[in-house]
Amino acid sequence: MFEHFSTPRDLFEYQLGSALTMEDDSLTMLRELEVAAQGVEVKQQLLHHQQETQQQIANLEQAFQLIGKEPDRSPSPTTKGLMKEGTALVAKTDKRLVDSVVLSAALSTEHYEIAAYQSLCIAAESLGLTGVVELLKQNLEEEQHTSEELTQAARKLATALAAA
Template structure:
């Protein structure tokens, strides 16, 4: 991948994130359906709905910068989804529930890094309004990470207690 400018890097990052968010809508649906733990399942469902709103927000960002909303394949997300599919075929019950929570944490960390990077690039390329929009989504992703982490810790405490 050859990129000639920060503007191009920013657009490519948006395209990758747009792809990732679209893939995560379906992945979150799967996680919600597969997870027996009620709190975690509900959290995945709520974040799926929030992710749909984030996709719309990204479409607005593309419009604001005068670019067509396009996706660019993001191998990290594809690998996380593939890894999850393989694990889920071979496991179930509490083990799958806990694994799903871990996958949720991994994807949130990815999204936090991606949105943080793009927020910074938006500022550096003079897109201050876009940076504010991306920062809003960044805060939502940080909140989602906190929620899935709390659900994981609660799940772990219940498992240890017996």
């Protein structure tokens, strides 16, 4: 189907749908990474973010409700690509180093999600969609917080591995 967007509102709605696909894929990726992870703390961190991601999906569905639309999933191939890259590297890496790959793959997704929500917040603000902005900001802040947690975990692990 050929799609063309000529208004900021249409473009925003499409991108909101891409965020929904992005979160579905993130959830799948977090589950796979949790299985691949070796350390208990890393597993717990990934599990916690799965729960947050489920709430983020609910927030996006609510955002659709607020604009009077059914949740509509638009294409979003990026997270699928990041997942593919992460999974391929996990398969090639020694178990004792796997958590470095897991944390790095998770961090890649977080940064993509942050970028997506920053743009969506800008668009929703300019369209005067106050309630939607609040929901998107909640998601953005969680992704930023997760990105910081993952960075700390990656640093701790790298230090331990270098000392081993």
